Amino acid sequence: MVMATYNRLALLTRLLEQLGRQTLPPSDYEVVVVDDGSKEPVREPLEALAKTLPYRLWVEGQQNAGAAAARHRGVTRARGDIVLITDDDMQVPEDFLQRHLEQHPPGSRHVILGRIDPDPAIQDMPLFERWYAYLHDRLAQRLDAGGARGFNLYTGNVSFRREDYLAVGGFDPALKQSEDIELGIRLEKAGCRVGFCGAAYVLHGSDHTSFEKWLARAHRYGIMDSRLSDRHADVPQVDPWRMLFEMNALARPLLATAVVLPGPTRPVTEALMGAARLADRLGLEQVAFKSTSVAYTMEYLRGARAEAGSWREVARRIARYRRASAEGEAEPRPGPARKDVSGAS
Template sequence: MADTRATQRNTELDVVIATRDRPPGKLAACLDALGQQTFGHFGVILVDDGGRDPVARRVRSSHPGLPVRVVRNEESIGPGASRNRGVALSGAPYVLFIDDDCISRPELVARHHAALDRAGGPAVSLGPILAPPGRRMPPWTHWDADRLGREYDRLDRGESTPAWTHCYTGNLGVRRADFRAVGGFDERLARQEDVELGFRLSRVGCRFVFDPAAVVWHDSDRSLRTWTRIPALSARFDVLIDQFVPDAGRLPSVREDLLRRHWLLRLARRVCGPPAARRCAVTGAIGAGCLLHALHADRPSLAAFSLVWDLEYTHALAEATAASPRRVEQRAA
């Protein structure tokens, strides 16, 4: 495993980023934004998870003034394991995770450092992951951004309480000591490892703090094909989390949330129970959602993609909970 040190200095906070085959322009934009931070005493640890095109040379030549330490896994070990490796190389008291396609506002690092420093004890700092302003995204990524944005609005208004369920590695700050105390990310999980980490941090007494000004813009390039796989993967990993950490109460929480969904979604689950009906409904909803989005009819477009997510998620959840633990783990991997 390669280790390239761009800087050697003490830092008060390290930004840890895992990357794998991200288009060069996206990664460069992420690092450019970090180079504009108002907070000076931080470093960046970039873990290249066995990508086809090693990033070390590109980073050194394009960002000579940014304190970046690049390490490379010769073979992919996964996002959780890569972030664990990044934290293991840090000597800073605080660690901030962002994704390699996130653009940070200039005050991001300062806001997270202040929140963790002010806490004076076990704490997790959370910030919004928002769609880039003025950009019209594809309808499926618009759906993702809308769902997250509404939850951040509730947090900002005090209608929702910051909790472990809001932990996303796109914008997540922790004390390194707390991270190490709970064992870091569970490397068996390839999805939702951040939420599961949040639960274990809550169990050791971490307080969750949300700062609406600690913003990153998420410029997602996810394809429709990739997006349509995510609901099923999320369902399978929810089942795995329930098996690995039974006291998290993940599945009871999920089922309670499903029962609170809009009555039309609950009706659609019953009507579209047979496989052929579900496939037809999903295909039709995707087509309708894309057409409505093109016509700038955003509200019904979002509703169509909510139907897609709900049908695919609930179908996979039913399959995963009926499977043996061994089969679930094999299928999720």
């Protein structure tokens, strides 16, 4: 099992202790933690903790290089045939490892996504974090109905064969967001079958509280998904310009204005989130979630617009998406946003 960590020693310790109470025999698994340059290094307290754990815990450290680089280092350090990745702020049930292992019979080449459920304290978290939990629930319902694909991959709860991971080159550290989707696409193209196991669930809580940082992540995702689409133009589900066509028709004028006037319309995004918070206080949760989706997507498309640079390039990319969506499958990627829930930064 591999996880990256960044400034979350208390949450990480909770998870490592839960992993010591698994139904799988401790001799059958190991855990590799890669500290991605935490302000207070975790090696010493984790090595002390390791003496109390029934399984083998390996601790690696590196200068801050991002989640992709940290996870890749962890996978290359791991020795098992099956690698399971989760995040440092998750909680897991006692049969978590066993459930994942059951999905990888000998000779199979599977990528298994587990379910991400919200922490019981979800109602105490900011609106945008509860919105993320809502998206995860919608995605899980769709994946449970069948048809999981590589572009659905998320690092909060996924397992695969180490051999397959290394064969496709692993995570790309140049991608500071969406590196999970990009890996999933390459694994699927290499012949791996992507599946979903709802019984292999984690509980996700969050210590993210800053609205500004949330918008900054949306902007980065717009940039990185643009670069991802350049690499995989044959997968229209990862193209950020799809949002102009997949979002509710009533929201499209707002999205278009965010592309046409990225700077001047930023206050509109902030006002929209203010309206979402008001709706939330009035108990209108679905209205609040829909408003949050539009606000996020406006900032996401601002990122895509910044990456495109010129209007000519914007037009070219939109045309490319239209061609790819017409030629390929018409299946949308669930949800308007991606989220990196790792503590790695």
